[in-house]
Amino acid sequence: MDIQKLIRKDLRSLVPYEPHPYSNVIKLDANENPHSFPAELIEKLFSGIDGEMFNRYPDPLGEELIKKIALISGFEPENIILGNGSDELIQLLLQTFGGPGRKAVIPVPTFSMYKIHSQITGTGYIEVPRDASFGIDSEVLLKELADPDATVTFIASPNNPTGNAAPESLIESIVQNAQGLIVIDEAYIDFGGRTCVNLIDKYPNVIIMRTFSKIGLAGLRVGYLIASNQIINELLKVKQPYNVNSFSQFAASMVLDNWPLFKKQIDDIVSERNRLSNEMSGMPGITVHPSEANFILFSAQKRAEDVHRGLLEGGVLVRKNLGNTHGLSECLRVTVGTREENNVFLEKLRSIVNSQ
Numbered sequence: 499m500d501i502q503k504l505i506r507k508d509l510r511s512l513v514p515y516e517p518h519p520y521s522n523v524i525k526l527d528a529n530e531n532p533h534s535f536p537a538e539l540i541e542k543l544f545s546g547i548d549g550e551m552f553n554r555y556p557d558p559l560g561e562e563l564i565k566k567i568a569l570i571s572g573f574e575p576e577n578i579i580l581g582n583g584s585d586e587l588i589q590l591l592l593q594t595f596g597g598p599g600r601k602a603v604i605p606v607p608t609f610s611m612y613k614i615h616s617q618i619t620g621t622g623y624i625e626v627p628r629d630a631s632f633g634i635d636s637e638v639l640l641k642e643l644a645d646p647d648a649t650v651t652f653i654a655s656p657n658n659p660t661g662n663a664a665p666e667s668l669i670e671s672i673v674q675n676a677q678g679l680i681v682i683d684e685a686y687i688d689f690g691g692r693t694c695v696n697l698i699d700k701y702p703n704v705i706i707m708r709t710f711s712k713i714g715l716a717g718l719r720v721g722y723l724i725a726s727n728q729i730i731n732e733l734l735k736v737k738q739p740y741n742v743n744s745f746s747q748f749a750a751s752m753v754l755d756n757w758p759l760f761k762k763q764i765d766d767i768v769s770e771r772n773r774l775s776n777e778m779s780g781m782p783g784i785t786v787h788p789s790e791a792n793f794i795l796f797s798a799q800k801r802a803e804d805v806h807r808g809l810l811e812g813g814v815l816v817r818k819n820l821g822n823t824h825g826l827s828e829c830l831r832v833t834v835g836t837r838e839e840n841n842v843f844l845e846k847l848r849s850i851v852n853s854q
């Protein structure tokens with residue numbers, strides 16, 4: 499039997515997501531929070547577990563958590579939907595508003611999952627190049643958005659892997675002139691950039707997407723959307739009923755209940771980012787792109803491949819293969835680690851750029 503013949507034709511060229519191939523390295527490749535979950539909260543978390551969390555299905559809406567998100571965002575629970583990470587929400591948005599005959603619009607370079615979920619859901623996609631400093635050219639973008647089949651646009655701000663945020667005025671002008679939905683992915687909003695959450699009340703086509711992954715819960719998979727109640731209701735029809743497990747809902751609530759502890763970690767990451775950026779800028783041949791996120795995009799005079807390997811030999815893993823077609827083939831992305839981790843990275847990078 500030829501399984502290749504049975505698979506959907508449009509999925510044949512996809513490849514599985516890269517597994518974690520390295521152990522015993524300083525992991526600066528995945529934009530995770532380098533600080534572990536505060537020890538005092540782990541205790542609280544474990545003592546809050548009851549047996550029912552295991553034998554009963556989770557709350558399909560996640561009402562406890564949604565109430566807390568509503569409170570911090572100034573919206574109503576009816577304006578919020580939870581996802582198994584924002585990855586699931588990207589797919590849910592495309593299942594609901596994309597699909598065959600529709601198109602997603604993606605300013606590139608950006609997060610790779612917008613394109614991958616477009617392919618998986620049979621949604622067409624239009625990649626719109628950003629300008630030389632990775633800003634969005636709203637004129638070029640709006641030309642594509644005039645296509646009535648362009649139902650969903652993804653704007654990451656701050657953007658991954660470039661690190662820059664889009665000005666609110668630019669996003670507003672795009673939202674104002676678009677027929678379709680504009681999804682503003684605020685995965686890194688705690689590290690910089692201005693939230694566009696206030697646009698929701700003014701424009702019915704705005705969707706804000708956020709995640710707990712970059713601030714400390716990458717392992718538990720919790721993301722959410724804020725949008726008009728009408729949009730949320732459509733998404734609820736398509737959402738898997740039990741997409742976020744009970745433990746993850748509970749842990750995410752605990753993050754919001756103990757925000758000052760996480761804010762402290764975030765402040766530390768931001769100040770380390772600025773220190774890294776300064777130190778790297780001073781190294782010969784290194785180009786550092788300005789970042790408002792928890793990572794830094796950079797290039798060296800040496801090949802990215804060689805810098806990546808050199809760092810790995812020194813025990814530090816950064817991210818390569820950021821996109822061959824969007825001018826990033828010689829760029830690397832380093833996630834801000836703890837002060838100690840960053841010092842090792844800086845030392846290894848310095849010795850690589852100084853050697854022949």
Ligand SMILES: *Cc1c(COP(=O)(O)O)cnc(C)c1O
Pocket residue numbers: 529582583584585586609654657658683685708709710711716719720721
């Ligand atoms: C990491 C990332 C996500 C995915 O977050 P999860 O909630 O872990 O699925 C979404 N958008 C951007 C831009 C990201 O970098």
